[in-house]
Amino acid sequence: MVAMQECIFCKISSGELPAKIVYTDRDVIAFEDINKEAPVHVLVIPKKHIPGANKVDKGNIELLGRLVYVASKIAKDKKIESSGYRLVINSGKDAGQDVLHMHLHLLGGRKFTWPPG
Numbered sequence: 001m002v003a004m005q006e007c008i009f010c011k012i013s014s015g016e017l018p019a020k021i022v023y024t025d026r027d028v029i030a031f032e033d034i035n036k037e038a039p040v041h042v043l044v045i046p047k048k049h050i051p052g053a054n055k056v057d058k059g060n061i062e063l064l065g066r067l068v069y070v071a072s073k074i075a076k077d078k079k080i081e082s083s084g085y086r087l088v089i090n091s092g093k094d095a096g097q098d099v100l101h102m103h104l105h106l107l108g109g110r111k112f113t114w115p116p117g
């Protein structure tokens with residue numbers, strides 16, 4: 001497991017690394033993805049280091065609901081609420097999770113295919 005002091009998303013949430021922050025509160029921060037896959041591509045993360053979906057437990061279950069809630073508010077701000085958007089959590093190797101700090105991708109501003117690639 002990546003140590004928290006080496007985690008890029010922990011560094012973004014503490015302000016040690018720069019990012020284009022679009023939302024922040026006590027527990028959640030959201031920022032523009034550095035390599036956008038869609039016109040809107042924002043990452044919504046817990047400030048607390050949770051490595052991924054496998055590490056969700058009863059102690060942080062409510063926090064994860066808040067990630068979706070915050071994403072829906074950002075979708076409204078970005079005016080993609082009615083056109084639609086996709087929320088993605090990659091978990092592990094097969095899904096292509098690169099950063100081992102749990103994050104919700106908010107993707108929108110274009111049409112997506114289903115099933116995903």
Ligand code: 5GP
Nearest residue numbers: 008019031032033034035090096097098099
């Ligand atoms: P994953 O593949 O783990 O689900 O997604 C990681 C995401 O983090 C990718 O979309 C990647 O572009 C983004 N990312 C990686 N490093 C940085 C960074 O330093 N800053 C920002 N803003 N996004 C990053």
Ligand code: ZN
Nearest residue numbers: 007010049101
């Ligand atoms: Zn982290």
